[in-house]
Amino acid sequence: MTPRLKLLSEEVVRWALEVKLQRGSTWKIAFTNPTAGPWKRVMAENSKGKLGEIHRFEIDEKRPDLIIYSDVHKTVVIVEAKTDISGLQNSDQVLKTSSLFTSLSEMLRQKGANEYWGSRAAYSYQLGLLWSKKRETSRDVAELANEYLMRINSGVSDILCFQGRLSDGTLKHEIFWAKRKKAINLDDYQS
Amino acid sequence: MGGSFTADYVNGFIPEFRFQIDEHEIQITVYGNYASWDPIPEPLSRLLAWGKPDLVLIQRETGEILLAVEETAATPTGNQALQRCERQFGAANEGFPFWYLISEFGKHKDGGTRKDSVWPTLMGLELMHGTQVPSIILHYSDADNPEDYSTGTGTNSLFKLLALVLRNCSEGLQPFANAKRLIQAQLQEMVSYVESNWSASLYFVADVSHLNIAEEASRLCSTSRNSLQDNARARTSFLRWPLVSDLSLGQQKTQEPRPLLKRDVLAERLEADIVKRKAYGPIKGSGSKPQQRESLGLWIRQQNAKQSDWQTRSGHPNSDFKLQLGDFPQSKSGLHHVITSQRILYLYDTTEDAEKAIWQAFSRLRNKRLFSDSERQSPALVYISNSVKPGRIFGDPYTGQISAYSVSFGALSKARIVIAYFPHQSVAQAADELADQNNKGQRIMAELTDLLIFGGGLAIRTKRGELI
Numbered sequence: 001m002t003p004r005l006k007l008l009s010e011e012v013v014r015w016a017l018e019v020k021l022q023r024g025s026t027w028k029i030a031f032t033n034p035t036a037g038p039w040k041r042v043m044a045e046n047s048k049g050k051l052g053e054i055h056r057f058e059i060d061e062k063r064p065d066l067i068i069y070s071d072v073h074k075t076v077v078i079v080e081a082k083t084d085i086s087g088l089q090n091s092d093q094v095l096k097t098s099s100l101f102t103s104l105s106e107m108l109r110q111k112g113a114n115e116y117w118g119s120r121a122a123y124s125y126q127l128g129l130l131w132s133k134k135r136e137t138s139r140d141v142a143e144l145a146n147e148y149l150m151r152i153n154s155g156v157s158d159i160l161c162f163q164g165r166l167s168d169g170t171l172k173h174e175i176f177w178a179k180r181k182k183a184i185n186l187d188d189y190q191s
Numbered sequence: 192m193g194g195s196f197t198a199d200y201v202n203g204f205i206p207e208f209r210f211q212i213d214e215h216e217i218q219i220t221v222y223g224n225y226a227s228w229d230p231i232p233e234p235l236s237r238l239l240a241w242g243k244p245d246l247v248l249i250q251r252e253t254g255e256i257l258l259a260v261e262e263t264a265a266t267p268t269g270n271q272a273l274q275r276c277e278r279q280f281g282a283a284n285e286g287f288p289f290w291y292l293i294s295e296f297g298k299h300k301d302g303g304t305r306k307d308s309v310w311p312t313l314m315g316l317e318l319m320h321g322t323q324v325p326s327i328i329l330h331y332s333d334a335d336n337p338e339d340y341s342t343g344t345g346t347n348s349l350f351k352l353l354a355l356v357l358r359n360c361s362e363g364l365q366p367f368a369n370a371k372r373l374i375q376a377q378l379q380e381m382v383s384y385v386e387s388n389w390s391a392s393l394y395f396v397a398d399v400s401h402l403n404i405a406e407e408a409s410r411l412c413s414t415s416r417n418s419l420q421d422n423a424r425a426r427t428s429f430l431r432w433p434l435v436s437d438l439s440l441g442q443q444k445t446q447e448p449r450p451l452l453k454r455d456v457l458a459e460r461l462e463a464d465i466v467k468r469k470a471y472g473p474i475k476g477s478g479s480k481p482q483q484r485e486s487l488g489l490w491i492r493q494q495n496a497k498q499s500d501w502q503t504r505s506g507h508p509n510s511d512f513k514l515q516l517g518d519f520p521q522s523k524s525g526l527h528h529v530i531t532s533q534r535i536l537y538l539y540d541t542t543e544d545a546e547k548a549i550w551q552a553f554s555r556l557r558n559k560r561l562f563s564d565s566e567r568q569s570p571a572l573v574y575i576s577n578s579v580k581p582g583r584i585f586g587d588p589y590t591g592q593i594s595a596y597s598v599s600f601g602a603l604s605k606a607r608i609v610i611a612y613f614p615h616q617s618v619a620q621a622a623d624e625l626a627d628q629n630n631k632g633q634r635i636m637a638e639l640t641d642l643l644i645f646g647g648g649l650a651i652r653t654k655r656g657e658l659i
Contacts, residue, residue: 002220003228005202011224016204023200058300170202 005166008132010081013164014065016171017130021068026187030054030076031067042067042108044116052116055107062100065130069120073189076120077160078104079128085136088129089144098151101127105154126160127152133165133174138181145178160184215361220251232256234287241281241631244289248353250360257356257366258288258325260349264297264338272307274591276314277635279326280598283318284638288325288366288414290352291315292345295330296337304337308392310595312384313430316399320429321603325367325411327377330384348377367412375408393473394445397430426604434540434570435468446471452479453520453577455531455614457644460548461573462532469544470573472534479533481526482579488516490579494617494646497581501619510555512647514579514615529577531614536596542571542608549610553648559659561642561650562608571608572600579615584643585624585632589613597639609640618645618658625656 005012011034021027031042040063042055057063065081080097082088088097105125112121127148145159159178164171176183194212201207206221222228225239232254235247246260259282261275272293282289297305311328318326329345336342352373356366367374382399389396433442448466451458464470482490491514498512519527539545542562550557574596576589593611601607621643624630636643636653643651650659 003222003230005227006229007227009224009227012204012227015223019200019204019206056298056300171204 008164008166010083013130013132014081016164017162017173024187026072027068027070030069033063033065046116054111054114054117064100074123075126076108076123077126077128079130081130083132084134085131088131094147098148102152102154127156128160128162130162133163141178212358217357217361237285238282238287242278244278256287257360258290260290260292262292264294273310273595274588276311276595277590279314280594283322283324283326286324290349291328292349293328293330294332294338295343296332296334298337304334309385309389310599312381313599314595316381317429317598317603319411321426323410324414328381329377367414371408371412374411375404378404378408392475394475395442397432428601428604428606430599432538432600435471438471449533451532452528452530457552457612458532460552461537464544464548470537470539472537474536476533479528479530481522481528483526487519487527487579490581491516493581497619498617501622510647510649512617529579531577532575535575537573539571542569543567545571545573545610555648556650566608569608571610572597574611576613577615584616584621585630585636590632590635594635594639602639610642611640612644614646616645618649621651622658
């Protein structure tokens with residue numbers, strides 16, 4: 001019996017995005033927060049392609065759901081994931097994620113001396129939000145972005161959105177800038 | 192084994208592997224996030240009721256669980272590996288073979304390395320003896336390469352087993368046919384691990400050398416659909432812990448009384464019973480992790496509020512449970528100790544003596560029959576968790592720790608009555624969770640413990656879900 005996908009949870013949407021990124025060549029995953037797997041570390045490749053540790057989260061330290069980077073586009077995206085957009089609209093979550101983005105991007109900006117992070121310290125740091133599409137409108141998403149942007153003071157002017165949706169049994173991602181309402185292709189990413 | 196494979200992503204994201212080995216084709220489809228899929232095979236629903244293992248290998252045609260795997264690299268945080276022991280117990284209890292892959296060495300944030308404890312391994316040996324279902328611990332990494340999957344023997348051994356099970360199924364054989372040598376080697380590693388590492392956690396350990404590894408491996412390999420149905424038979428203990436009266440002079444010397452770090456009515460009695468030689472503490476000291484005044488103050492307010500709210504809702508008369516910051520002594524650095532006894536566990540020769548200690552500590556329980564006559568004559572285990580932070584009593588970290596300790600000390604074979612004491616937790620949390628029959632922690636507590644005692648001496652008989 002073949003199981004059918006009945007719930008587009010944050011884990012499935014994030015997992016599908018990771019598959020998409022890993023099958024491409026432009027973006028790499030520095031950290032993912034699955035329920036199982038390796039100890040919670042931010043990892044990246046040095047100039048010789050060797051993987052090494054940049055940061056190790058403490059057991060009770062706040063963690064994002066995903067950190068991705070592109071050496072082609074010189075960008076790092078720190079992603080918070082929830083099953084529904086309502087989870088991201090929750091005021092406690094807005095505060096928590098904004099604060100985490102600010103502290104984590106600042107910490108990574110200070111890691112220039114780390115052999116495995118190096119020049120990525122000077123990349124552009126963006127906040128990403130990931131969820132599965134329900135009935136939210138683009139206006140809802142833009143308002144949500146404003147809530148986050150009001151609390152982030154690091155030169156970020158828009159929020160990168162990863163919205164998963166099922167289409168004929170296939171999980172697709174709509175990736176777009178929230179305020180500019182502009183769809184993007186990650187391979188041709190422009191901030 | 193030789194052969195070839197292809198990998199594809201169904202619908203763009205569901206990994207699907209096809210292995211061609213000799214004339215056999217094996218197809219593996221990976222479904223992540225259990226809750227997202229429908230239907231879920233009935234055996235999987237039964238397994239998930241005890242917690243969610245990281246990997247479950249299911250035969251597509253029959254829905255049969257071939258084996259489950261839990262994996263952790265969380266050794267750096269000390270007792271993290273224990274937190275998943277509830278899944279290890281649940282799998283064995285349901286008759287599902289379980290492999291637990293643990294990083295033997297982990298790098299702590301302080302720069303040092305930490306080593307996995309013996310508890311998952313001890314528990315596995317006891318579970319396999321009692322249920323005759325594989326519950327095998329494998330370790331990977333080494334001291335020079337902490338958390339490295341490619342060092343040590345565990346990862347390779349697990350993948351060899353997975354390949355063999357897949358091949359067996361493709362040939363219509365029982366899952367563990369021809370796996371005796373491999374499982375024998377895994378059991379030998381478990382016995383060696385206990386023998387080499389027990390002294391980090393324990394003053395002395397039950398003998399594990401009497402395990403007939405070849406016989407045990409044969410028994411485990413014959414685990415099949417039919418034998419899985421039969422695992423609820425009478426169980427005996429593999430690990431035999433001494434009574435106080437059996438302790439050697441050397442073992443007695445390890446049982447010096449220890450001062451409490453924070454005064455507590457029951458912990459005082461338990462410690463006094465060590466002196467009176469009614470009980471002993473086999474586990475080495477639990478270190479104190481003093482807490483910040485602000486955090487502790489918040490948790491105390493939360494606990495007191497929960498208790499007060501519960502008393503109002505339940506109509507329960509006032510109890511003695513009210514935490515106060517001043518009761519938590521300050522450490523040299525100005526933080527506050529939450530540890531009462533410096534032991535996490537006491538083994539009593541008889542439950543009757545443990546019951547007397549409880550009566551002396553809590554007047555509200557005096558004259559209440561906590562145990563039956565036959566239970567009173569059984570040995571008992573008293574586990575203490577001093578945590579103040581509100582959390583799920585029937586969740587992490589308690590259920591995993593209690594699973595590991597209670598099974599290792601004889602609860603599986605009902606050889607020992609298990610009492611858990613939470614001096615700083617309001618009974619309100621447990622009382623609320625008891626109402627939820629689907630709560631996995633409640634199942635574990637009901638299966639492995641007999642009495643839970645909360646702050647102020649409010650107690651719950653877990654087998655009946657009854658508040659005393």
